[in-house]
Amino acid sequence: MTKPQATSRVLTATSGHEGPLLQVDDFRTHFETPTGIVKAVDGVSFTLKRGDTLGIVGESGSGKTVLARSVMGLLTGKNVIRSGSARYNGTELVGASESQLRDLWGTEMAMVFQDPMTSLNPVLKVGRQITEGLRYHLKLSKAEARAQARQLLDSVGIPDPNRRISQYPHELSGGMRQRVTIAIALACGPTLLFADEPTTALDVTVQAQILDLLQRQQIERFMAMVLVTHDLGVVAGRTDHIAVMYAGQIVEYAPTRELFANVLMPYTDALLHSIPKLSQPSHTRLQSIGGRPPDLINPPSGCRFAPRCPYVQPKCTSEMPPLQEAETPGHFYRCWFPVGTDAGREALAQNAALGIPAAVSLTQTLADKPGGTA
């Protein structure tokens, strides 16, 4: 199996007989800036079936938000260069005209944005913002749209929809506003929902409510959902597959349970180790990731995580590892010396012997906690 083709196996591995709803292949989004071309999304491939949830996880600057917005065609700046392919139900989205996309937005695919205060129009009443799509796409009359909006507010768990429908966004709490943006996104019955950090601006108790609501709506409407977040905890219990992004690339892609049970990519492993967990006793030393994400104008020539990786070997800095499939079908990773394999253990031991601080501390952590993540 030659390496570049490996990505296309993601397609076959997850697309059922009914064909994927969303098929993204070698998708790239670059931004022209005065200092150079920023490769925000650089060769991403995945597929999504109807009814499935894909979690996209990564730190800020990893390209996860750009990926979601650019697949939907929301990035329309003159400096945006999109290439590759993103097909929704067979319709190519890359290069589609704005009027073609406008017919898809709302009715076929919709997005819930991160900050409910800025994504709602502060000078329009809630009802007007929900009915806008209903009137435009579904050609409903004013009264029908309003009745529908009331029903939507009710279904997203807003008490007293008759009163709320004629209120302005500032009169609602953060959680309520996010419920309204969800109602707007669901108004025209989309089959694909992008949720871009939908709970990051909310408190934990409200976050749990909103995630529950999204999950319930997804099941009821049999939608596909792309859940973009930086929080591994959010995706762990609520997704079917997870794609971990780093520096514009997918570095690991697997069914959710498989990913947590059997981490292969050192970056995912490091991310899991760096989160403080409730199950750990107080004052547990956290395994931090040294350094910072690479410059996306001139990314490292080899593996993009190599400069921060405790497993790094000379090969990593010269050759970019392909996204290859593991022994477990459907689990893809981008690493020469994966975690938990003999090659990985050897590389780590070698680095620890050389006294590379990241490797030394990781070795200690693994020794303290036999079994580790592997």
Place this chain on the structure above:
Amino acid sequence: MAGTGTAHLRDPDDVLMRIEDLTVEFHTSAGIVHAVSGISLDVRQGETLGLVGESGCGKSTTGRAIMQLPAPTSGRVLFEGIDLAAIDGKHLREVRTRLQFIFQDPISSLNPRRKVKDIVAEPLRIWKRGTEQERQARVTEVLDAVGLDPAVAGDKRPHEFSGGQCQRISIARSLVLEPKLVICDEPVSALDVSVQAQILNLLEDMKARYKITLIFIAHDLAVVKNISDRVAVMYLGKICEVGSPDDLYATPAHPYTAALLRSIPVPDPTVVPSSSGLLLGDLPSPIDPPNGCRFRTRCPAAQERCALEEPQIRAVAEDHFVACHFPLVGTTAPISLPMPAGPVSVPTSPSSRTVTGDEMGEQRRMTGDESGNNAGSTASGSVLLIGAGVTAFIVCSIVQAAGGSSMFTMSFESPDNFLLELAMQVTFWPGWLATVGLIGAGVLGLVDRDS
């Protein structure tokens, strides 16, 4: 959750800082915001106190009130035995050198036009500590301690650094004066998880190296557990629960703490998120907080008592304190207010709030013998007023008679004595009015008491 009380406080001689009955209120056009309502806390030397709660619970306001930014509405903040709320500005500035603050947003809390070494050296310059060489040496040492290369970083400006590095600079600036207590207000919430771990580790290292005491304010329960020696959970301006992190997280006693812990997403796919036991609704408005326990409107275990009586903080286990009538650990709180005899609907919705408020008022009226005392004082006041009125009548009559006129008829046949005429003029109408007014008020007072 609305807990007041001081059961969780330790020996005042044993603590570095002690807050007593701290209240912070903000006057807005919509009404008074009760941001922090009578909380008490203390921190021992070398301890890390974690303050945790949802946004709007008053945790940041508490941190700022300790620094007197702004000064609390009432209550005492004792730092090394000095009440910060009572001392003057000059003295407070001096105390603040030992009391430092790290802000949430590392980028906006640094002056973008200054070089890093100047930002870090500024506190030393203001306080004229050492010579210029000594100051530079100190800046170099602190920058090195927080993991920045002083030779490279010193001449750069904040925009050349990432968020995590800016937070390191903030930490260096707060440490340069060798403070005793550092208050960290959400120091890692603006950072990515990988950087968050670096900063948390750094704070632990700095604590060990410089022997500082930390107050760590955050909304992330896992982060707070990781760094704290003692955790206080806040809700709507009150303290719910205080305890050591391992105890408090393993066996939460307050229903709010338990609900918070349940709503945290766990990075483990085998744990299926359940929607049972999650809190419904949003935080009530701090302008009109619920009476009794402030958490009762969202509490799954709320009972009528929770609306009538505010729970007091009490111990449920060793070094584990809770402000709840019906805690999940330990026993139900002893009743301190008599309960109404008849059945009362369980007040869990804001609409029932007014009803229960009235009932509570009635309780007070029936139980307090202070009402009797009040009536007694009214009676003696009335008698005094009548006495004063009679006196005024007598005085006026004497003056008028001396001037050859009576209380009711003014004679303008001028007396020879100028002073007597003046006294007559002054006492005629006012004297009459005072007489009637005082006697009238006194009689009304007596009638009111009798009824």
